Amino acid sequence: MLKKLTGPKAIAFIVVVAAIAVATFVAVSRAQGPAQPPQARVVVTVTQLRPDMITTWEDLQKNEMIPAQKKAGLPWRHTLGNGISGQSFTRVTIGPLARYAELDMPGGFITRAVSAEANANYNAKIRPTILSQRNSIMTLQVNESIVSNATTMLPLQVVQVFHPGPGKGGEFGASLREDYLPAYKKAGVRDLWVFNTNQGEPGVVLVRPIANYAELDKGPLLVQAGLTQDQQSKIDARRNATLAGPTETNVFRFIPELSYGMPGQVRATN
Numbered sequence: 001m002l003k004k005l006t007g008p009k010a011i012a013f014i015v016v017v018a019a020i021a022v023a024t025f026v027a028v029s030r031a032q033g034p035a036q037p038p039q040a041r042v043v044v045t046v047t048q049l050r051p052d053m054i055t056t057w058e059d060l061q062k063n064e065m066i067p068a069q070k071k072a073g074l075p076w077r078h079t080l081g082n083g084i085s086g087q088s089f090t091r092v093t094i095g096p097l098a099r100y101a102e103l104d105m106p107g108g109f110i111t112r113a114v115s116a117e118a119n120a121n122y123n124a125k126i127r128p129t130i131l132s133q134r135n136s137i138m139t140l141q142v143n144e145s146i147v148s149n150a151t152t153m154l155p156l157q158v159v160q161v162f163h164p165g166p167g168k169g170g171e172f173g174a175s176l177r178e179d180y181l182p183a184y185k186k187a188g189v190r191d192l193w194v195f196n197t198n199q200g201e202p203g204v205v206l207v208r209p210i211a212n213y214a215e216l217d218k219g220p221l222l223v224q225a226g227l228t229q230d231q232q233s234k235i236d237a238r239r240n241a242t243l244a245g246p247t248e249t250n251v252f253r254f255i256p257e258l259s260y261g262m263p264g265q266v267r268a269t270n
Contacts, residue, residue: 043097057129138197144181147193154254158208
């Protein structure tokens with residue numbers, strides 16, 4: 001990932017979500033049920049829409065796809081849109097993937113929930129709304145994340161995309177665990193979701209939900225944590241030594257009307 005990512009590529013690496021949101025999402029959250037395994041896997045779909053067809057796409061999601069996903073048993077789905085940065089008219093959908101074997105199931109959600117004919121009709125209507133689309137599969141790195149298991153999603157997600165150099169992934173993770181997470185917790189961060197990419201362009205994605213854009217006026221988190229300039233420089237230098245290129249930062253918005261449910265609780269390990 002460390003050619004500079006823009007637009008849909010940057011959004012693809014959300015957890016949350018992140019998404020996706022991620023921001024989301026993305027982001028491994030919290031509904032009823034037992035705790036999930038320490039590393040929860042998500043599918044992230046990034047869709048670049050035709051500007052004049054965005055309402056059509058959203059209506060199809062609300063009226064056909066989401067009802068089918070619920071009926072087929074998908075426990076949650078989150079949708080993000082571009083905020084103050086990133087490619088315009090982009091939508092990111094995020095959902096769980098408990099096992100890769102789920103991908104062997106025939107047809108899509110509408111086929112499973114309704115019929116193959118209904119799925120064909122949906123595809124015929126959705127296809128003209130889309131300029132491009134791509135999927136990624138990512139796994140939450142619980143040991144490198146801050147997880148509050150909140151029960152609602154905040155409106156915005158700050159998403160950073162990093163590209164550790166060859167053989168540097170372990171050092172990058174150690175820098176997160178040992179330097180950044182303690183400082184971020186001191187700064188009051190309640191959620192920071194770290195995802196590795198399993199399928200798709202390799203890289204590490206950090207997703208931090210925020211309540212509003214005004215939070216960005218508070219400045220860097222290391223400053224908010226009260227670290228001296230010398231301390232900040234040492235921490236940044238350690239992480240920068242693991243990277244193979246520049247970092248991209250974008251802010252995305254959570255879209256409640258195109259989302260439902262929350263992921264199962266994750267047991268924090270740090």
